[in-house]
Amino acid sequence: MDRAKSKELFQKAQNHIPGGVNSPVRAFKSVGGQPIFFQKAKGAILEDVNGNEYIDYISSWGPMILGHAQPQVVQAIQKAVENSTSFGAPTSAEIDLAELVCKMAPGIDKVRMVNSGTEACMSAIRLARGFTKKDKIIKFEGCYHGHADSFLIKAGSGASTLGIPNSPGVTKGVAEDTLTCSFNNIEQVEEIFSQNPNQIAALIIEPVPGNMGCIIPQDGFLQKVKTICHANDALLIFDEVMTGFRLAPGGVQELFGITADLVTYGKVIGGGMPVGAYGGRTEIMDYVAPDGPVYQAGTLSGNPVAMASGISTLQFLLDNPEIYSSLNAKALKLKKGISEILKSKNADFRINQLGSMLSVHFTNEDVLDFDSAAKGNNEIFKRFFHHMLNNGIYLPPSAFESWFLNDALSEIHIKKTLDAVDRFDI
Ligand code: PLP
Numbered sequence: 001m002d003r004a005k006s007k008e009l010f011q012k013a014q015n016h017i018p019g020g021v022n023s024p025v026r027a028f029k030s031v032g033g034q035p036i037f038f039q040k041a042k043g044a045i046l047e048d049v050n051g052n053e054y055i056d057y058i059s060s061w062g063p064m065i066l067g068h069a070q071p072q073v074v075q076a077i078q079k080a081v082e083n084s085t086s087f088g089a090p091t092s093a094e095i096d097l098a099e100l101v102c103k104m105a106p107g108i109d110k111v112r113m114v115n116s117g118t119e120a121c122m123s124a125i126r127l128a129r130g131f132t133k134k135d136k137i138i139k140f141e142g143c144y145h146g147h148a149d150s151f152l153i154k155a156g157s158g159a160s161t162l163g164i165p166n167s168p169g170v171t172k173g174v175a176e177d178t179l180t181c182s183f184n185n186i187e188q189v190e191e192i193f194s195q196n197p198n199q200i201a202a203l204i205i206e207p208v209p210g211n212m213g214c215i216i217p218q219d220g221f222l223q224k225v226k227t228i229c230h231a232n233d234a235l236l237i238f239d240e241v242m243t244g245f246r247l248a249p250g251g252v253q254e255l256f257g258i259t260a261d262l263v264t265y266g267k268v269i270g271g272g273m274p275v276g277a278y279g280g281r282t283e284i285m286d287y288v289a290p291d292g293p294v295y296q297a298g299t300l301s302g303n304p305v306a307m308a309s310g311i312s313t314l315q316f317l318l319d320n321p322e323i324y325s326s327l328n329a330k331a332l333k334l335k336k337g338i339s340e341i342l343k344s345k346n347a348d349f350r351i352n353q354l355g356s357m358l359s360v361h362f363t364n365e366d367v368l369d370f371d372s373a374a375k376g377n378n379e380i381f382k383r384f385f386h387h388m389l390n391n392g393i394y395l396p397p398s399a400f401e402s403w404f405l406n407d408a409l410s411e412i413h414i415k416k417t418l419d420a421v422d423r424f425d426i
Contacts, residue, residue: 118146
């Protein structure tokens with residue numbers, strides 16, 4: 001496969017863009033090699049700058065659930081653009097998207113639009129702190145909530161520890177207010193709450209994590225987390241940036257029948273345009289400015305073009321709910337097919353899958369949290385990634401990222417994918 005133009009562009013990109021990319025994981029650091037530059041995409045197929053085609057299992061890290069350049073979404077965006085790309089003043093499109101979110105997601109009365117998942121999560125914890133008048137938050141090791149200071153915290157080994165920043169630039173003071181524990185470990189959650197009485201404002205969690213590969217919460221885990229939070233007057237924040245509108249119209253809240261106090265969104269809510277949102281019950285959301293004292297703002301928040309993209313994407317999902325069972329069936333087919341092939345090659349592996357999220361871990365242990373995900377064999381993953389790429393299959397360039405299927409993925413694409421896995425020499 002000739003990728004000369006991508007190589008050339010990557011060289012050039014490094015002159016004026018740090019690392020040649022505008023978001024680190026795009027640089028292929030954990031798998032080696034060079035990123036691919038794309039020029040267009042349609043449905044489930046990406047085309048790079050050399051004209052090579054790839055079946056897309058990243059879907060722009062989640063947003064493109066309907067596939068690329070979906071006609072209704074494109075049309076809605078084009079129509080919006082003609083009426084100006086920004087007013088910095090209210091438009092009816094913001095109401096339409098807010099109404100759709102409140103209709104689709106359980107327990108949300110009001111929602112504030114922002115421009116990214118990071119903004120949604122950082123605003124949600126500020127709101128939780130303002131509402132509860134407490135400072136500390138709990139997050140889970142391996143869960144990613146964007147790049148705001150409070151979230152770039154690494155847990156120490158073993159039991160829960162005070163946070164240590166894992167990026168220079170995050171102050172000790174900020175890190176000390178972020179407590180961490182292992183996903184699926186309810187005892188640690190209990191322990192942290194009992195060690196920090198009346199200090200924890202909120203617990204933020206990816207209810208189905210996708211940032212250490214896909215991880216499935218064990219039976220009862222999320223419900224127990226909610227019970228502990230409420231027993232301690234802390235808010236439960238579901239970060240549904242990946243799962244919202246993807247695993248079900250109402251996200252994990254609907255799928256597991258558990259509502260959170262605040263929910264954050266990104267990715268699918270913007271259908272490929274920069275949109276994030278956070279929402280919850282009126283009594284909490286009324287703490288946000290201008291009604292309440294918790295300040296949060298944005299020049300481009302509720303941008304009309306981004307709203308049009310989000311509205312058409314969510315409306316399409318609402319009108320075509322069979323998409324969810326179809327995505328699940330495709331993911332199950334992939335899981336079954338890949339499992340059979342890898343078994344026949346005597347590989348150690350685990351495949352975690354829920355709806356349209358899936359990940360292959362090369363390990364002989366169940367993957368339930370960050371530690372077990374980190375035990376995966378990255379050398380095999382790297383070879384697997386490049387083998388698939390060279391066979392026209394675009395997987396996430398890290399074992400710590402979930403695959404995201406989109407509605408345009410066909411039986412033929414799945415067969416091609418399985419044929420490529422079959423040719424992998426483990
Ligand atoms: N929360 C989760 C669960 C995410 O996966 C991400 C990004 O991947 C974010 C928050 C941050 O979103 P964004 O990249 O839009 O800032």
